[in-house]
Amino acid sequence: MPDLLATTPAEPGAEVKARLAAAVESARSEIIDLSHRIHANPEAAFEEFQASAWIADRLRAHGFEVEYPAGGLATAIRAVKRGGRATEGPRIGILAEYDALPGLGHGCGHNTMAASGLGAAIALATIADELPGAIVFLGTPAEEHGSGKQIMIDQGLFEGLDAALLFHPCDRNHVESHPLASEDVDVVFTGLQAHASSDPWMGKNALDALIMLFTSVGLWRQQLRPTSRVHGIIREGGTAANIIPDRTSAWFMIRAEDPEGYGKMRRAFEAMCEAAAMATGTTVDVSFSGWATTMVNNPVLAERFRANMGAYGITDMGDDPNSGSTDMANVSWVCPAIHPDLAICDEGVPGHSTAFRDAAATPRADETTLLAATLVAQTAYDLFADPVLVEAAWASFRSATEGRTAR
Ligand SMILES: [Zn+2]
Ligand SMILES: [Zn+2]
Incomplete structure (x- = not known):
């Protein structure tokens, strides 16, 4: 696994990105503790009461204004930290999932998503004074069953976002995918x-x-x-x-x-x-x-994420050939979005299995969780730092969705 402190991040903004990586490293025990706690206490869709409470508590501790529960879902979270540089500017969404599978536990590894989302939010909060716009953390329940993100979209919780970033654990590394x-x-x-x-x-x-x-x-x-x-x-x-x-x-x-x-x-x-x-x-x-629905991949955001992971020696293995489905795809019809996969285990471990569940709390998964937090924070920083990039992501979104409907 790459050393977050010894590696020089991708340009532009390598100096700030190195500080983000260092902030993730300083929060290591907090991030991994959350991942392990959620893993040990699996809660199915719409019942993620402990996980959501733990995350909301951590966000408050790092200076976010926390709305919990957010909207009509008891386990949804919306937390905002405004940039200190200017009120105007992009609103970048950092997402987190935390539901488990009935009878299996965290066989999809969503504990690592909750922890990496929190880690990215913590890291970005340390540089909030230098940012325009706002960091918007969205804790999104019920991915495995019930399409919690669509419910949150319908309730207006994604309104005003300029991008939505979410990592998913896998047995391979893919920046883009084609969920069904x-x-x-x-x-x-x-x-x-x-x-x-x-x-x-x-x-x-x-x-x-x-x-x-x-x-x-x-x-x-x-x-x-x-x-x-x-x-x-x-x-x-x-x-x-x-x-x-x-x-x-x-x-x-x-x-x-x-x-x-x-x-x-x-x-x-x-x-x-x-x-x-x-x-x-x-x-x-x-x-x-x-x-x-199906995913609107955003090549502008994908290229930034790919560059950031490349600096840590992680190679994109191309589009994921094995497609499930995700309500993150619904978000991709609302604003520019990415949903990259990073490996937490050796290739060939199937998702939704006891083997993948057990992999989701290993030291390797922990290191991937920290890496994902870093890469999501760095990609968010790319957007905060460059209004042209935000506009390019929107232009790509518009050309991909114009004249089409999500359903
Ligand atoms: Zn999943
Ligand atoms: Zn799953």
Whole structure:
């Protein structure tokens, strides 16, 4: 891992960037302590009460004006530290995620995102007197389920931002990625109970409906593009073998590489749900939520991040070929955004696994967390220092989004 103190950062502004790296290094124990505490106390989407309280507390200690909870979400944070040089100027968003996965814990390593976001905010706060505009920290809950950032966008919490910066842990280093458009789908079949032996003909089997749906989805995959994804789990499959199940439910996710393709998948999936209900005499309730869209990559910001990481000897391995989805993509339709990946483990460790979870609290992950805090702070500084760069990022954003909609 690169030595944050011994390395000369990228120009322009290498002298200030070295001070940012030193500020991250001085806050090392605070940053890593937060990462480990969140890792040891995993909280699922919308329930990140401890993590958000710990982060809000640290931000207050470093002189941020903290709004917590922010907007309508109990675990969202918005914290601002104004620059001392001028009221006018860019408002640069430093984002942090902190939700875990049910039954797995921090299998996506969001503890490192919370800690690196805090670290970047702490470092920038040490030079706030020299900056124009404002440092805006946004603690964004519910990335794994529920699209917390979209809820925060709808509540106006991203208004006025000139950029949004967020690192994600990975087994590789990628500055740009192509997350898929995605939604969660809750499916509930309702049938009719009956004794499964003495009078099964009186029942309507909600489990049969659910099995038909899984079979349809399995056959459907042959006709899907290689970039499309559909996957689900059974939540309720009945209560006893001798009762015809009158209620079953499943949680699916559907994903596609573009919003149009996603729309087609959604309609086909709904038809499969209705077909299964019709065939079994049951009724079905299908509800979609947690919408995430595709990412508007911003080459202007990406180039600055790439230059900053290059100074520490980290090479961009190109676009991430393995796409999940993220509500950070929704933010990328609101303002210029980046969502780079940095490795916390050896290549080949799958995300959302116990192996990745365990990797997220190792010394290597800790060093990557400090590096990410440094690079995010340095990239933010590039924007604070150069109004032309901010305008170029906006020009790139406008040309990529003009005439298109996120959904
Ligand atoms: Zn994640
Ligand atoms: Zn994840």
